[in-house]
Amino acid sequence: MENFIIGPMTPWGPFATGFIGLFFAFILYGLIMKYPAGKDSVVKIGDQIHLGAKVFMLTEYKILAPVVLALVLACGFSPLGWYTAVAILVGALSSAIAGFIGMYSATKANVRTASAAESHGQQEALSISFFGGSIMGLCVASMGLVGLGGLYLFFTGAMDDPDKIAKSLEGFGVGASAVALFSRVGGGIYTKSADVGADLVGKIEAGIPEDDPRNPGVIADNVGDNVGDIAGMGSDIFESYCGAMIASMAIAATFGNTDLMFLPLWLAAAGLFCSLLGIFIVRTQVSQSPAVALRFGTFFAPIIFLIFAGLSIYYSPNIELSVFYSVLTGAVGGILIGLITEYYTGGSTEDSPVGKIAKSGETGPATVMITGLSVGMQSVVLPLFVIAAIIGISTHFSGLYGVGIAAVGMLATVGITMAIDAYGPVADNAGGIAEMSGMKSEVREITDSLDELGNTTAAIGKGFAIGAAALAALAIIAAYMLATGLETLSLNDPRVLMGIFIGGTIPFLVSSITMTAVGDAAFEMIEEIRRQFREIPGLLEGKAEPDNAKCVDIATKAALNKMLLPGAIAILSPVAVGFILGPIHLGGMLAGALLGCVLMALMMANAGGAWDNAKKFVEKGNFGGKGTETHSATVVGDTVGDPFKDTSGPSMNILINVMAIVSLVIAPLL
Template identity: 50%
Template sequence: MDEELSVWLSGAAGCLALGFGIYKARWVMKCDPGDAHLKEIGAAVREGAHAFLYREYRVLAIFVIVVAVILSLTYQAEQRLVALSFAVGAMCSAIAGYVGMIIATAANMRTTQAARTSLNEALLVAFSGGTVMGMSVVGLGLVGLSGLLLAYTGQFGFDIPALTETVLPVLSGFAMGASSIALFARVGGGIFTKAADVGADLVGKVEAGIPEDSPRNPATIADNVGDNVGDVAGMGADLFESYVGSIIGAMVLGAAAGSVELVLFPLILAGTGILFSIMGTFLVKTREGGNPQTALNAGTLGAAFVMILCTLPLVMFLIPESFTLDDTSYQRFGVFGAVVVGLVAGVFIGLLTEYYTAESRGPARRIAQQSQTGAATNIIAGLGVGMVSTCLPVVCLIGAVLAAYHFAGLYGIAIAALGMLATTGIQLAVDAYGPIADNAGGLAEMCELPPEVRGRTDKLDSVGNTTAAIGKGFAIGSAALTALALFAAFRQQTNLTGIDVTKPSVTAGLFLGAMLPYLFSAFAMGAVGRAAFKMIEEVRRQFREIPGILEGTGRPDYARCVDIATKAAIREMAVPALLGILTPIAIGLLGGAEMLGGLLVGTTASGVMLALFMSNAGGAWDNAKKHIEADNYGGKNSEAHKAAVIGDTVGDPFKDTAGPSLNILIKLMSVVALVIAPLLV
């Protein structure tokens, strides 16, 4: 196939995703937003989320401009175009997060209103809102990459020397821009949402004894805002980074194999995944009394299954019969095997995460049982679940890496990562559905709607908790494979034949890299603690000083809580984010490529373990609390429930701030290393 035509087709697939996202956004906006009270509260959440992103993006705009200027001054001649790629990648990531968040906040109240009618109507609205996020991510990712690739190859050529020496090193700046925005968005959004959540839970539920999402709680609006800026915009930026990072990593390794076809195949594979993601969205529907989880599984698994079937003819048509990488020859069927390995590994990691965190499964129920003897035993049980939950997902990753390498070498590992992410459009739609359903339930509680409405939103929310947990596991697995692909690309760019761990400099880099995820998590957890302290003090103050709040006759100052969370998030997100950006630059320039390689190995291994532990422990604590709230072990307001709320509060920054942010840390450090590779040769 003609090279330019292949890139144009992938860009067209990205445009199709954006067009479908626009169609879904317009459909959501046409849905009934509800009565005046529902629209008032929904508008407050929407305005709070918009205000936070506006302030966050103002800070990030300055950061992007400064880094782009530094890159343009650091590199020489045509390599300066890396600054343009960086700026475009950052802009595409920011736009995807903003669009997804805006539609999600519009879908919240419309999902609540649709729940007055039927479960299926509410499911369709919530999932359509999530679909806008998913399609924005894959659409902007492919359009941005394809557009830059066409521009650069038009200037420098489409032959292997031009791709290896100029085009792909410059294009890697796109992934760096996406990674930088993702880390700030994930950390900032995570600090915001957990500061509000912790304040709302500890003062409202534990001290005052009022229900979750009660309009009497001043932190409730901030909590709902946080769901959107953290779990919608933040997760979107996270997977945007994985998506483009896996594509670029595979392209670099394809160039190392000396094949233009291998360079272009990741773009075509990603474009095909968009088509099947769109098709999968039409399978998501249920009936009254049905299980929304079954409907969502039909969409995601259906898209993955068809993707496997159609990958084989793509490989037969696009990949040369054999190719050589690192002096080893591989057959084109091995590329198909690597794609299948990535898809299957992603499914298994998601299922394992669901097992360790779901309310209906043994691990979460054992934590609930341990809550009967207090918060200490609850926390001990949760820590144990988080630790043991690292084992089987890592075994899956090991199997995926070994199998993919056997099939197609380092290129196979990169393609496995992309195979796992090929249907990101629908996977992210399912993940973004969760916070929308959660907010819909909160709005139903705050508007005091009939019990059957809250019953439907609770059913959607319970499924959303599972999809969120699966999404976090999937994000960690894809991050691990993407980081390995980027590391392999870094090795090719710096001509490293291996890393000798007996060298003191490499050992130092290895230990430093293994330590960084812990230091990063400490900064993130500390930021949540400081922000939550201010939130708790503010909620207590309002309970003391505003007459009639607890009786329901006084109106809380919701805006003050939103402002506290916003200021804390903007102020606190800088240090952990800059840690991930500056460390690989400093180690690479001072210690060289081999020491930087040791750093990346240590960060990847340590970061994946810690991310799995924190995300799964937090999810299990959350669902242990929900199991007790379903009239088990004394139900709500029992001693076991109070202990479970404390455990859930400890787990909140685990699963929604530090844990998910580690995915981005390990990818960001690898992509920064790839960008500075030309300076280290």
């Protein structure tokens, strides 16, 4: 009986499954392109957004190429060897390809979503925007399986030692992490510098609506949605997805159990099939409310995945059933973290956390800031308890391997999770295009309803990403300890304490750098938008065209210049501590950085999401509605929350994973 479940999943299985996922991604792209792009003004705006996003990402990859090449050569000429070097290159290429395809398809889906909302209504608009997000989700899952599954095939054919195979595969994580770090940080700086600049001058100073075509910063703002919230988020999840598999395989290799080594790849392949089913189910449910359709897909795919995982592990002769309980713990934990995040960031009543922030706007922006920060801090507590429970339960059933496989369980259905998350920015872009092209108010109402739901799904996605990154990083740290022979990190050892304090400072340093980068770039953006309003005759009256390209150029240069320092800190800090102070100090540093990153990420992401939805809650007509002092106060909160939730907060996920995977790769040299 066991061969019925496991037999078809040969070592070729995950690799082939990845190509099946890519095939369906291209089918979805073809379906999107069959819809009309709309009238000339819509196409023109869409082309500007598409070109801006494409130029930014290609320039970013050109800057990244020498960094990746340096890592490949440094690894190849070191004792780590050329197998690990090849894996670094494959990891970087896989992440870059997934991000670029996701961005490209999203910038084709946004104009078609706006046009569908105008000509066919909400149902068609939801379908197109969801298909646009689904391509990103499928590419993340598929490229992970193609890259990691292909390397596994190659290395198992070239080597017999499971430990050597696992050590070589770790390079894939370094390559994926490098691209993810720069994409997430660079994209975050881009999108929020444009967003903050456009909002402050447009909505607060000039008193014009969001996405008004008179505002020179709106094209850059919409470009930022694609490079930050789609490509950046995709690379973030991709890195955690692959990192969890790599850590599980590295831990299993120390036991010499090849079945446990292969299990993460098989679970990820099964998860991709379940994600495809989930995407199809959402498509069939769009006649219901959008929220019902997306929620159905969110729960359907993990449930089917758990059935597959349970059966395959139960009938596998060399894998204990207790491993399934760890997988189950991770999958359930991921859903719980998402629901907790939804409570803190997606409320629609006056008694919800979001409603309380909105009400505090009646007494000015200061109380909006105070209430939002308190909500963000409070929102850390329950997810941390969930993560702690996942760690305790999974290690009880499967030891250190349990943490890694729990992270795989959480991330296996990343295809549908990322699809629902990436749908939001596509809908947001569609709303911007509808406003800029002068579509009827009814169209904007449709896109606004989709965008509002998208904000909540994006917030849930961020909470999920943080939980997944924490588990993946913890699993990688566990693999690092096994690789260096560290049985414990004792608080009685001053070397561990030194490392903890050093590691604890790094999240704050990187957050400071990224927040400062957004502030500096936003200042330049604000000055440029003010200059155009002042110097271009008739711009505010709608009689002249703004110079959108200048604002796009400012955001691009700022993001590319400011992303290098955080990346250098993430990659070089574990190298410096490991080689100068030693492996025990480095273990302590990873522990301190892990806790600091998770706390900062949750607080910033949830506070930012709550501020954003508090503003939208007021814009619905609550507490006076648009144009009131309350609305202006919540706009200030939203503006501060933007770099919280889309730049500094998400960069924490990548930061800890980069530090952990670099430490794991250099462990044999320490």
